[in-house]
Amino acid sequence: MNFAILQFPASNCDQDAVHVVRHVLGHSAQMIWHKESSLGEPDAVIVPGGFSYGDYLRTGAIAQFSPVMQALRGYAEAGGLVLGICNGFQILCEAGLLPGALIRNRSLQFRCEQVFLKTISRDSPFTCKVPADKTLKIPVAHGDGCYYADAPTIARMEEKQQILWRYSTEQGEVSGMASPNGSVGNIAGVCNESRNVAGLMPHPERASEAILGSEDGRLLFESMIDWLQRRKPACATP
Amino acid sequence: MKAKIIVTPKKAVLDPQGKTVQNALEQMGHLGIQAVHVGKYLEIELADGDKEAARKQLDEACHRFLSNPVIEDYQLEIES
Numbered sequence: 001m002n003f004a005i006l007q008f009p010a011s012n013c014d015q016d017a018v019h020v021v022r023h024v025l026g027h028s029a030q031m032i033w034h035k036e037s038s039l040g041e042p043d044a045v046i047v048p049g050g051f052s053y054g055d056y057l058r059t060g061a062i063a064q065f066s067p068v069m070q071a072l073r074g075y076a077e078a079g080g081l082v083l084g085i086c087n088g089f090q091i092l093c094e095a096g097l098l099p100g101a102l103i104r105n106r107s108l109q110f111r112c113e114q115v116f117l118k119t120i121s122r123d124s125p126f127t128c129k130v131p132a133d134k135t136l137k138i139p140v141a142h143g144d145g146c147y148y149a150d151a152p153t154i155a156r157m158e159e160k161q162q163i164l165w166r167y168s169t170e171q172g173e174v175s176g177m178a179s180p181n182g183s184v185g186n187i188a189g190v191c192n193e194s195r196n197v198a199g200l201m202p203h204p205e206r207a208s209e210a211i212l213g214s215e216d217g218r219l220l221f222e223s224m225i226d227w228l229q230r231r232k233p234a235c236a237t238p
Numbered sequence: 239m240k241a242k243i244i245v246t247p248k249k250a251v252l253d254p255q256g257k258t259v260q261n262a263l264e265q266m267g268h269l270g271i272q273a274v275h276v277g278k279y280l281e282i283e284l285a286d287g288d289k290e291a292a293r294k295q296l297d298e299a300c301h302r303f304l305s306n307p308v309i310e311d312y313q314l315e316i317e318s
Contacts, residue, residue: 057278058306065303094306101308103247106254148251148309182252 001027001225004042006072006088008034008063013049013085016205021046024208025221034066043228044081045072047088049141049203059102059144060090069095081125081224082197086142089189089199097197098190099157100149106182110143114213115180115202117188118168121161124191125227126198129219135172136165136216138202140180145201147183147190154184165189165200239284241296242315245305246277280304289316 003021007014014031021029032039039045053062063069069091076082076097084092092098105111117136119127130136149157157163166186167179179186181201189200204217247253255276263271284292293316305312 057304061303061306093308101306103251103309104254106252108254108258146252150250150308182254 001043001228002041003027003029004032004039004045005029006034006045006047006068007031008050008052008066008091010052010054011048011050011087013087013203013205016203017046017048017085020205020208020218020221024218025225027225032068034063034068037067037071039068039071039075042075042080044083044224045075047072047082047084047091047199048205049086049088052087052091055144058094060087060092060094063091064095073097076192076197079194079196081228083126083220083224084197084199085203085205086140086145086201089201090144092197092199098192098199099153099162100147100187100190102144102201103146103148104144105142105146105180110141111145111180112139112141113180114139115188116168116170116172116178117165117200117202118172118174120163120166121191123161124164124195124198124223126189126191126220126223127164129223129226133172134216134219135168135170136202136207136219137170137214138204138207138217139214140202141206142181142201145181145183147181147187147201149184157190160193162191162193162195163187163189164191164198165202239286239289239292240317241280241282241284241292242317243280243282243296243300243304244277244313245280245300245310246275246312248309248311251309277310284316286318289318292316 207217
């Protein structure tokens, strides 16, 4: 599989994503600078973490106007897989590719620690390989990770099973204490209605090797690869 | 002309900055504060011209970019 990894000024998890795709998963990864107007023909796109444009105005607000985002919009609308991690999640929300917004953590603290995630829907290209009842140990590192959407939006997302992960205890209990940021309903990550675009605040690319303390993050990338491999023959043109 | 834009968090959205500033004001002895809302102020200098056209243009910019309607409200004023 060929992953495109977007690179904005002040992206800082781009190299980690490239490392995981190439050296942990054994697939190919190509960095795409934000001034590019084409993504090439990737099988999936990762919008990595960082502090694009210095978080000026609002996190992720300015990156949506980079030329590459126009290409990303077209790619997402055509059904391409897009995963936004941390700042990438913020960018996808600001660009309107995902519902809701991410605001300052309720504690006002920058939180950098391991958290646990309960997978709420395994029916997505990003969660299909996560074993049932397994909580994922994946770190967060953010100051603006408090997910917000108004009540009707949340209700619609719940109905459409767009909430993919909630912060939980290690045992999988979704409680306010388990949330690092005060997100509505402990939401850690969501997908769009067509389920091909997802974003989450925790960093799966920082939890894909045992030496880093957890390999649970790899399940997200492996889900994407598995989903693509299963879809590929159906999509291949003769 | 000059545009003055005030962006504030929507009332329904948690505003931890406002709450923290309120707590600090109370620590200072300022009583009777019911709520504090921390927002942003933008001043945009414009070439003189059609005020209504400028308002229309900036209104769109506020809606699409300068504020995020999911979490924020804005007020736009244009001064000659």
